[in-house]
Amino acid sequence: MNLETINRNLAMTIDSSQLSKTTLPLCPQIELYLIAADYSQGRLGQSEMLAILDAPAYWAFCWASGQVLAAYILAHPYEFKNQSILDFGCGSGVVAIAAAMSGASRVIACDIDPMALDAARANAELNQVTIDYLANVDDLDVPVDTVIAADVLYDRDNLSFLKSLPDLANNVIIADSRVKDVELHGYHLLDRQEATTIPDLDEYKEFNDVKIYRAD
Secondary structure, rough: OHHHHHHEEEEEEEOOOOEEEEOOOOOOOOEEEEOOOOOOOOOOOOOHHHHHHHOOOOHEEEHHHHHHHHHHHHOOOHOOOOOEEEEEEEOOHHHHHHHHHHHEEEEEEEEHHHHHHHHHHHHHHHHOOEEEEEOHHHOOOOOOOOOEEEOOOHHHHHHHHHHHHHHHOOOOEEEOOOOOOOHHEEEEEEEEEEOOOEOOOOHHHHHEEEEEEEEE
C-alpha cells in the first residue's frame, strides 16, 4: 500500500488537499500519512462538502485521543509486550502501530471503512511494523489479550461498545474526549492528557482533554 493509493482514496472525498508524512508531537517515533496542515484553510466547494458529510475521511487525521493513547502505549510498553492486541476502529492505525512498536506479539487493526484499513496498512509500512487487518469485528476468530480503542464514542449510538468490547478481551483500554465520566459505567480513569487533532482543526477546547479508561 503506497502514498499514491491512499491519496486516490482521499480524492474521492476531498480533492482540495493531499496526504503528507507527518510526525506526531506526543510520539515523535511515529510518522503518519495525514492530510496536509493547510486543509481547513479556504472555502470548500459544495460538492466536496457534501462528499465529506457522506463519507468523512476520519483516517486522514490523527485525532487527539488516538495520539494520546499511542503515547500512553509507548510510555508503558511492559503492559503490551508479548500481548495479542485488537485495535478497534483503527482509523489511521496510530494506536495499532504504537502497540506493535511496544513489542506486542500480534496486532490486529479493525475498521469497517476499507479506506481506513488502506491507510493503516500504508502507515504500518511507513513505520516498518507488522499488523494484521480485519474489516468486521464479528469475524475475529482468535482470542486476544487486550482491546484498545480511541475516538470511537463520538456518536452516542456507539456507547454500546462500552459493554460489548469487554466480551472480546479481559483487558480493554479506551481513550476519548467526547463522553462524560458518568457515561462510562464499568470503567475507571487511567490517565489524561491535553492534545489536539493533527492537523489541528481548532476544535472546542473540551475536546482536547483526552482521558484514558480501563474496563473494571
